[in-house]
Amino acid sequence: MTKKSLFGKLAAACLCFGLGAGSLQAQVYPTSWSGQNGAAGVPGCSTCSSYDGGGFLSDFFYCDPCRPTDPWKLPTPGFLERWGFEFGGWVGAGISVVANNPADNYNGVVTFNDRDQEFQMNQLNLYLERRINNGGCGWDWGGRVDVLYGTDARFTQAIDGLESDWNQTERFYQVALPQFYFDVAYNSWTLRGGHFYSPVGYEAVPVTQNFFYSHSYSHQYGQPFTHTGLLLSRSFNRLVVTAGIQRGNDQFDDTDGRNAIGFLGAVRWTSEDDRFGIGFGISADEQGIDRPITIYSLVGTWNVTSRLQWVIEHTFGESEDPQTGKSQWYGITNYLYYKFNPCWQTGLRVEWFRDEDGVRVAGIGDGNRATGPFPGDFYEISYGFNWSPHPNLRVRPEVRWDWFDANRPVSVLPYDAGDRDNQFLLGCDFIVTF
16 A cells, blocks of 8 residues: 555544544534533423534534433443442554655654554553542542553553563553552541553553553653652642652663662642642652652643633653753643644644653654664654544544754764654544443
């Protein structure tokens, strides 16, 4: 299959997903987004009226007013349900096409959708969870276990121990155990112990928590994914403060025999009207003998209107090495989202990320020729849509443009099997929750 025909088929598939729900005639929309169809104060299927908030775009972004409002869930075994447990999961899968047609079939340094012209089942994730629900008063307990299978597991495995001790011979499809933790709550205090996702950063590993199919450089190369340790959180109404200890970024076992313990903390505040929010997360530890590393992320959120949201994130990291000295990486990422209706949302991501000393960004995966190092500035612009025709289904078409500006001569470039400093990517995936 030629590159041109594959581009055409992928584009057509995404367009069919988006436009196949209705013709390009004026459609009927529910008059309210909140609540459920037929609930008090909210029109049901028989009381839908023309949607008046989308202008001419409402002709294109149709949303069935009688679509189910509650997602289907996997049944939880009775004995677990009686204890308050919930069993569930999701599948995320898609395909990406790069205009450069790279010889190594990698999308350069772009992740998690890192393969060109190959269908990827990125995540088959199953979880068992009991959520804390004490209403801010009294005792309660909870916890969660996640098991992840797919091509994303390679990025979420602990650096040492745990999954690395398993016999995983598959090149792309592997297994990860990104979370297994226990929670104890008393009044507004919560103690978490175990292995869990990092509180540092805006984007997340689970596909269900991200707007875009691809990830930012800040998320993939600038921030940790998981930690093993203890976290103590205190809620002060609109302010939540978290602090604790950890074994290291993306670590499970000790790497150098020194049993070093690091700091992990976060602060999150939300305004009374929920229009503004700010979050700060920091990880400081020693990743190897005499190799201290500190990473922080500052995230601001502004709900400009009921439809428009702006998010800005600043990431900074610094590490030291006895051989190479001090290294830094930092960047700023902007996200802009607009919600047309309950089914359709569009988003824009604009990012600048600087790997000042070329110690962070490098092509990941067996056979990836974009090996680095890449000292310099990375830029990317991503634009896409989220279409949710059913509460259990989301489709995410995306276009992305990347380019790299080296701050000194390099022997290999980050795209097109190490031959180019820019790349155009078209991707589309779907997420099914259960």
